[in-house]
Amino acid sequence: MQPYKPEKVFVERAVAESVITRNVLGNLPMAQVEWIDEAGQMVDKSRRWNPSIARAKQSLVLARHPGRFFKPCPAGTTKTGRRNVCCNYFVVNFASNCHMECSYCYLQAYLNLPYMVVHANVEDLLDELGQVFSSNPRSHYRVGTGELADSLALDSLTGYSRPLVEFFAGFTNAALEFKTKSNCVENLLQLDHRGRTVVSWSINPPTVVQAEEHKTASFEQRLAAAEKCSAAGYPIVFHFDPLIHYPEWEKDYRSLVEEIFQRIPPRSVPWVSLGALRMPPRLKALVRERFPRSGLPLGELLPTEDGKLRYFKPIRVEMLSKMRAWITAASPQTRIYSCMENTDVWQKVFQSQQPPSEVELGDSLLQLL
Ligand code: SF4
Structure with a gap:
């Protein structure tokens, strides 16, 4: 995987003294740097310049996050007001945008500011x-x-x-999750994490990685990074998400599951999640425009009750159920849950009367650490 090297770095004066700013500027001695009064200037700049998404990502903005970092994950709430089964997750947005280029990435249709932004006021984040x-x-x-x-x-x-x-290592009622498609784990390996940080990979078979997850770490690089983190004592999680439906999906996903659990000790993997491809309707046209050679079966996606396009329900149930069976066979103790699915799909896949409540599911996962 190629490391990210921005052509230009914009730095808000308010984060001039931040350790994150020092790290970035120290690691990019040759970068062109422009000091700005506030990141709002960049919104005007992008309106006037109107760069392509890929071009805008060549600029990195180091800014102060002005509001609260910590908030509930919005995944369970849908535009139609209907709730998906959720896992009581919280998010902190330390950055926005991504230099990698997954064809299905919802950030393409979601972010207002097209640049790479890192909120460098980590001190405020930790205080909060x-x-x-x-x-x-x-x-x-x-x-x-x-x-x-x-x-x-x-x-x-x-x-x-x-x-x-280091901060999360000091709490017993909280755990941090890093979720990545990269292999950038070198900073983690010597830290005293005390089991309070989970390192997770969103993962797909190599053919899907090559065709749809451009500029990400390869399947082999991700698994090698997971092996390093597992050896360093971190709990490892895999998000089989988004599952892609194509003619050979069963053979490919089954081998994927088998290889993962042959190389990562099942006791290192407390839980995994499953989720089939989904996207807001406006993303479909953008995928076709930006990734004309994408093999995503967009024609199979249909509008669903939560406003998103998804595979026909029987296909989702089949994919999630088979994945669940293969994972259980490879690692019986690993807890499996599904993210962003409705109650009906959950009941069919997990053969349960009623999905657990958000708090029950979230707490049961945390207790596995
Ligand atoms: S890794 Fe891919 S899906 Fe994830 S944020 Fe980056 S482009 Fe989007």
């Missing part, structure tokens, strides 16, 4: 989390950084993982 965790010691928090960005893809530049891992 410390207050939340300490004032509610009986509550449990699983917190991810991968909602609007890849958690680790820029880590060799920013070093953001270090203060986060």
Whole structure:
């Protein structure tokens, strides 16, 4: 995987003293740097310049996040008001945008600012989390950084993982999840994580990685990085998401599951998640425009109750059920759940009357650490 090297770095004066700013500028001694008063200027700049998505990603903006970092994951709430089965997850948006280019990535249709943005005021982020965790010691928090960005893809530049891992090591009622399609794990390997940071990979068979997940780490690179993190004692999670339906999917996904659990000890994998391809309708046209050679079977996607396009329900149930069976055979103790699916699909896949509540599911996962 090629490391991210922006052509230009814009730095908000408010984060001039941040350790993240120092790390980035120290790691990019040759980069062109422009100091700005506030990142809002970049919105005007992008309107006037109107760069392509790929071109805009060549600029990195280091900015102060002005509001709250910590919030509930929006995955369970849908535009139609209908709730998907959710896992009581929280997110902190330490960055937004991603230099990798997955054809199906929803960020293409979602972000207002087309540049790569890193919120460098990590001190404020840690203060805010410390207050939340300490004032509610009986509550449990699983917190991810991968909602609007890849958690680790820029880590060799920013070093953001270090203060986060060390901070979470001090709490027993919270756990951090880094979710990535990169192999940037070098900063993690020597840290005293105390089992409170989970490193997770969103993963697909090599043919899907090659065809749809451009500029990401290859399947082999991701698995090699997972092996390193497992050897360093981190709990490892896999998100089989988005599952892609194509003629050879069964053979490919079955081998994927078998290879993962042959190489990563099942005891290192407390849970995995499953989710089939889905996208907001406006993304479909963008995928066709930006990735005309994509093999995604977009024609098979149909509107569903939550406003997203998805595979026909029997296909989703079949894919999730078979994945569940293969994973259970390879690693009986690993907990499996599904993200962003409705109650009906959950009941059919997990053969249960009623899915667990958000808090039950979230707490049961946290107890596995
Ligand atoms: S790695 Fe994740 S965030 Fe980056 S382009 Fe792919 S799906 Fe989007």
